[in-house]
Amino acid sequence: MEPMTSITRMALRSLALLVVLAPGAAQAACAFGMVERAPLLHRAAFLPAAAPEGTVRISYLGHSSFLIETPQGASAVTDYNGLNVPAGVPDIVSMNNPHSTHYTDTPDPGIRFVLRGWNPAGGLPAHDVKWKDLRVFNVPTNVGETYGGGRNSSSVFVFEISNLCIAHLGHLHHILTRDQLLRIGRIDVLFVPIDGSSTMTHEQALAVIAQIEPKLVIPMHFGFFGSADxxxxxxxxxxxxxxxxxxxxxxxRNSLPRDTEIRFLQAESQF
Known part of the structure; x- marks a missing residue:
């Protein structure tokens, strides 16, 4: 094989630079089953978008429930349980089923999309829905046998708004696999349970944060389940x-810190 010439090297470097700096890569969407976490594209996804499309409002309702509101007026509530609810009816709700503080069998009939992190009929739970400027998809995970779970009995939910990717870990009980990380993709804001006992240990929670490498971590699922301190x-x-x-x-997008930070929000409800 002939040695690589200087011209060939320059051409390859230019091609690599185009892949990293291309607008499509810089504004890459949250990926389900894609490869944003491969080394080259993973770095490209963290470049600031050229023109942010607006802000996302996050309200901590309590326990594991957050209200997410988008620039176009779409709304979603995580781990919707019928108790920690906003004033208005959300468009989309996600649920997980380790116990009734993470789901309800009687969601408000005005909700457009009710996304369960498990499949009541058995098998793999699979969701990928879009309403206005909000896309939501799930990545199945496992729940410990203590909660009657097993493989694919819970889900991480990813919320894609404009050029922001937000992930809610639900009632996660384990370190994420490589396949799960690839499916989750790039994450800017991560909701993490920090009780230290009924979900993951604190060491496991920190390991998952290190796996995902979000810009913001927002703790949840603490209080009577465990000390935030x-x-x-x-x-x-x-x-x-x-x-x-x-x-x-x-x-x-522009308000995100350069390095990962933990932001502690005061819950609207102590439940």
Whole structure:
């Protein structure tokens, strides 16, 4: 084989640079079953978008429930249980089924899409829906036998809004597999259970954060399930921790920190 010439090397470098800097790569959507986490494309996905399309409003309703509101007025609630609910009826709700604080059998009939993180009929739960500027898809995970679970009995839900990707880990009980990470894709904001006992240990939660590498981590699922302070003591060595005074955080692409930060929101409900 002939040695590579300097011209060939320059051409290959130019091609690689185009792949990394191409607008489509910089504004790449959250991926289901795609390969954004492969080395080259994973780096490209973290470049700021040229023109942010608006802000996303996140409200911590309580326990594992967050209200997500988009620039075009779409809304979603995570781990919808019929108790920690917003004033209006959301368009989309996600649920998980380890126990009744994460789902309800009687969701409001005005909800357009009810997405269960498990399949009541058995088999693989599969969702990928879009309403206005909001897309939601799931990645099946496992729940420990203590909660009557097993393989594919829970889900990580990913919310794609404009050029932001938000993931809710649900009642995750384990470190994520490579396949699950590929399906989840690039994540900007991550909701993580930090109880340390009924979901993951604190060490596992920190390991999952390191796997996903989000820009913002928002803790959930603590209080009577476990102390938030115990998690923060372990996390402080690796991450900046900031406490918000209220339950609401407004996020856009340009407001994301350069390195991963943990933002603690005050829940609207103590349940």
């Amino acid at each position: 115990a998690f923060f003591e372990r996390a402080r060595a690796s991450y900046t921790i900031r406490s918000e005074k209220g339950s609401v955080l407004v996020v856009d």
